[in-house]
Amino acid sequence: DTAVSQTPKYLVTQMGNDKSIKCEQNLGHDTMYWYKQDSKKFLKIMFSYNNKELIINETVPNRFSPKSPDKAHLNLHINSLELGDSAVYFCASSPLGTLSEQYFGPGTRLTVT
């Protein structure tokens, strides 16, 4: 039983293209997140959604547009891809409550050439 799943696992594309990454969680959680992990393994929050509503957008370029069709799904669309977008993108979710313990998906390794 996969708790947080992402597709695709690997994505190789050229500069200037538009691509999407999908995320689904079957944990019944209310909050979902996108994190970016760069080549030095540094993890940084990009977006946070609570029950389909955008809560946090951490100064991410507007080429990145998250979409949450329902609280179990949070997709990430990236326009006009740049070399610097190459990274591993992790989706995560957390249950409603006072804790922020997050459950991470397997990651999507994006390579922009």
Place this chain on the structure above:
Amino acid sequence: ELKVEQNPLFLSMQEGKNYTIYCNYSTTSDRLYWYRQDPGKSLESLFVLLSNGAVKQEGRLMASLDTKARLSTLHITAAVHDLSATYFCAVDLRPNSGNTPLVFGKGTRLSVIA
């Protein structure tokens, strides 16, 4: 700006030895999280420390939290090769709020050698 600093960033240790990873943070949060990441894999939650003085142990790993010093430690006892991974500490972006993103340290890459 909220900062989370781990040290060391790289750690090579012999099997059977003990060592401690340190995590300092700048927020007033009472909570701290430890995660493990194996190469090419996702992040796995290890510990959630909820209050000052909290101590949790799982196998050869023990984590503690001192909120007054804004310091958490991850102690490794009698290291074995299977513990080789990158360990991250993290705190709430919005202190003591639920459902808030986490701010991560840069990670400690641990390598246990025979």
